[in-house]
Amino acid sequence: MSVTYTRYADDMVFSSNKEDDLIGNNSICIFDGDKLLLSEKFGEIFSRNGFQINERKTVLLNNNQRMCVTGLIINQKVNVTKNFIKDLRFKLHLALKYGSEKINVKEILGKVSFMRYIRRKIDINDFLSARYSSELNSLGRAYFPDADFINKFETAKRKYVGLISVNNDSFGSCFFSGGCLITSKHVFEKEGAILNFPLNATITIFITAEAKYNSYSLTVRKPFLQNEMAIVAVDKQLDFSDRELKISSDEYNDCKEVLPIGYISYFDHIQSKVGFVRVVCYNKYFGAKCGILEKSTLQKGMSGGPVLNKFYQVVGVIFTGDDLLCSGDEESLTSIESAYSLINQGMFEQAKKGLS
Numbered sequence: 001m002s003v004t005y006t007r008y009a010d011d012m013v014f015s016s017n018k019e020d021d022l023i024g025n026n027s028i029c030i031f032d033g034d035k036l037l038l039s040e041k042f043g044e045i046f047s048r049n050g051f052q053i054n055e056r057k058t059v060l061l062n063n064n065q066r067m068c069v070t071g072l073i074i075n076q077k078v079n080v081t082k083n084f085i086k087d088l089r090f091k092l093h094l095a096l097k098y099g100s101e102k103i104n105v106k107e108i109l110g111k112v113s114f115m116r117y118i119r120r121k122i123d124i125n126d127f128l129s130a131r132y133s134s135e136l137n138s139l140g141r142a143y144f145p146d147a148d149f150i151n152k153f154e155t156a157k158r159k160y161v162g163l164i165s166v167n168n169d170s171f172g173s174c175f176f177s178g179g180c181l182i183t184s185k186h187v188f189e190k191e192g193a194i195l196n197f198p199l200n201a202t203i204t205i206f207i208t209a210e211a212k213y214n215s216y217s218l219t220v221r222k223p224f225l226q227n228e229m230a231i232v233a234v235d236k237q238l239d240f241s242d243r244e245l246k247i248s249s250d251e252y253n254d255c256k257e258v259l260p261i262g263y264i265s266y267f268d269h270i271q272s273k274v275g276f277v278r279v280v281c282y283n284k285y286f287g288a289k290c291g292i293l294e295k296s297t298l299q300k301g302m303s304g305g306p307v308l309n310k311f312y313q314v315v316g317v318i319f320t321g322d323d324l325l326c327s328g329d330e331e332s333l334t335s336i337e338s339a340y341s342l343i344n345q346g347m348f349e350q351a352k353k354g355l356s
Helices: 040-048 082-098 105-119 127-137 145-151 153-160 328-332 340-344 347-355
Strands: 004-008 011-015 029-032 035-038 162-166 170-177 180-184 199-207 212-220 224-226 229-233 257-260 262-264 269-271 277-285 288-293 306-308 314-319 334-338
Touching: 035 040, 082 105, 082 127, 105 127, 127 145, 145 153, 153 199, 162 180, 170 262, 170 314, 180 314, 180 347, 224 347, 229 347, 257 288, 257 314, 340 347
Parallel strands: none
Antiparallel strands: 004 011, 029 035, 162 170, 162 199, 170 180, 180 229, 199 212, 224 229, 257 277, 257 306, 277 288, 288 334, 306 314, 314 334
């Protein structure tokens, strides 16, 4: 007899590829007319261990039937039920129609999170969970930025990456995370020297609903500068929580390909080149881990933009400085600095001290 036993709390499931392993006096269950019961042998084991069987829940299912266990369909692959999806779609519709103030967004967030957990185990780019996640994002907070990239890639690039200019002189790309703006340090430099603070910066972002760019003024009191990164705490009056990217909690040792995003030619248009590009090697620069990308990947203006992994989480920040990292034929390669230290070394908290 070859039977697989699975249990979640007090729900027990016995499965096998052969029906004879499950039905019979020496097996797990027997039929008493049309009634399915535990066999005497197994019934004694359960009773001896203090379990009482709920006969109403004792069922025998085969792969020609809808096999539902603990609320999940398990026929060909594990999936949520159609009723689950229907209920989620209805609640999202109400939230989008009447606003998050009248609908329990936490309940919707829980359902979307559960659906993502189940369906993305089979396909990390599952379109249905991405669609509902993206709709949830539109309620005013970026709960799942990856969903926007999967759902509408070109729109997501414009949503999550901005252009920063300082004193109408220095330009670069930027993005948001942890209540802060992240960009390249060179945005706050002139002729190799750090500018004096406070100073005025202009943030330009794309407003998807209006299909146009808007600019916002930001007073930069004291950014936190770390190697080639600059982290700026954003005043509470400017709320960019619907545009925040998630920082990967893993260093990018295993990232063989990454997706760099930034503006080129200073605001002509945003680009990610041709999608994911190859990481040639890793190096150390002033103690920070840096990745060297394949040739002709980045262009002027993209410095400060995010570098994403296959889960569309930030693993790095674009910067220049190839001559410091490379030699010989490698000088034309371009560089990214690991964003792991943003959360590992508490840089967001350090930057927020600059507001006080």
